[in-house]
Amino acid sequence: MWFMKHIDLAFVHTSPVHIQTFERLHKRLASRLDVAHFVYESWLSEAACEVTASLMSDMKHQFSVISQQADLTVCTCSTLGGIAEEFSLPENPIQRIDRAMAEQAVCYDRVGVLACLEATLEPTSQLLLHCAQQRNRHPEIQGHLVQNAWQLFQNGDHVQYGQAISDAIYQISSQVDVIVLAQASMATVLPFTRMTIPILASPETGFVHALKTLDLLLK
Numbered sequence: 270m271w272f273m274k275h276i277d278l279a280f281v282h283t284s285p286v287h288i289q290t291f292e293r294l295h296k297r298l299a300s301r302l303d304v305a306h307f308v309y310e311s312w313l314s315e316a317a318c319e320v321t322a323s324l325m326s327d328m329k330h331q332f333s334v335i336s337q338q339a340d341l342t343v344c345t346c347s348t349l350g351g352i353a354e355e356f357s358l359p360e361n362p363i364q365r366i367d368r369a370m371a372e373q374a375v376c377y378d379r380v381g382v383l384a385c386l387e388a389t390l391e392p393t394s395q396l397l398l399h400c401a402q403q404r405n406r407h408p409e410i411q412g413h414l415v416q417n418a419w420q421l422f423q424n425g426d427h428v429q430y431g432q433a434i435s436d437a438i439y440q441i442s443s444q445v446d447v448i449v450l451a452q453a454s455m456a457t458v459l460p461f462t463r464m465t466i467p468i469l470a471s472p473e474t475g476f477v478h479a480l481k482t483l484d485l486l487l488k
Contacts, residue, residue: 277302278479279339281332281353283313283346287453287472291345294476302483307335316348317388329356336361340486343479345453347471348389351396364482366453366475367396374449374469375401379409381445383437385418385430385452393451413441422454431458438462 278299280291288306295304309331315324332353336342342363344353350365357363374380375397382397384390390412397410418433435458438448448468450456456470 275303276305276339277341278304278483279335279342280304280306281335281342281344281346282306282308283310283349284308284454285310287345290453290456290472291476294473298473298476299480305339307331313346313348313386313388317386320349320352325352328352332356332363333361336363341479341483343475345472345475347384347393347451347453348386349392351392362482362486364475364479365396367393367451367471368400369474369478370449370469370471371396371400372404373474374447375404375406375408377408377446377467379445379447380411381441381448382410382412382451383415383434383441383448383455384412385415385422385434385455387414389451390414393449397449411441411445413437427457430454431461434458435462438464438468442466 282288285308312324312328315321332342333356343366344350344363345366347367350367353363354365380397382390382393384393394410394412401408415433415437418430421430421433434455441448442464447466450468450470453472456472459468459470462468
């Protein structure tokens, strides 16, 4: 599985469905870069129950191996992004895909967080609080679980998955100033959702942030 070829940017996913999303961004925004994708589907199902010492150990090992090959490694899983960042080293940096999105979100007073997996709500809320503290901001953060949506995603019913997310967006839109889509898979609804308030998703925002980081690293 592992190879010694140099990688500019490595993405670590917990579902293969994300590869297509990030490859589209790669081709549109940075086709010159060497990009690689690594998928660990079992991590998210394990973390949904409990983040065990065994899971932490496996993540640390895999991120260590990958980050030694890449100039920058990005974890696209919001549930595990905070853990991934703990393994970051100056010589082998690791980012979470949703940090840039969170930094934008805390500029607003009322932040609505939508997640389809309950295990994602707490890590995303904690990230928002951390970003807010760094900016001396005190937004109201509302967490909302899109009921039954994750089962639709796991079953491959992406049309109904998107519809459930869109319905949830409309339901909370009058209560908040900005909506954060906590999981990268939720970004697929953006082209079909028209709202008067901002809706933030992590893939493109995080990809652009990674490119800026790469530029700084390689100067």
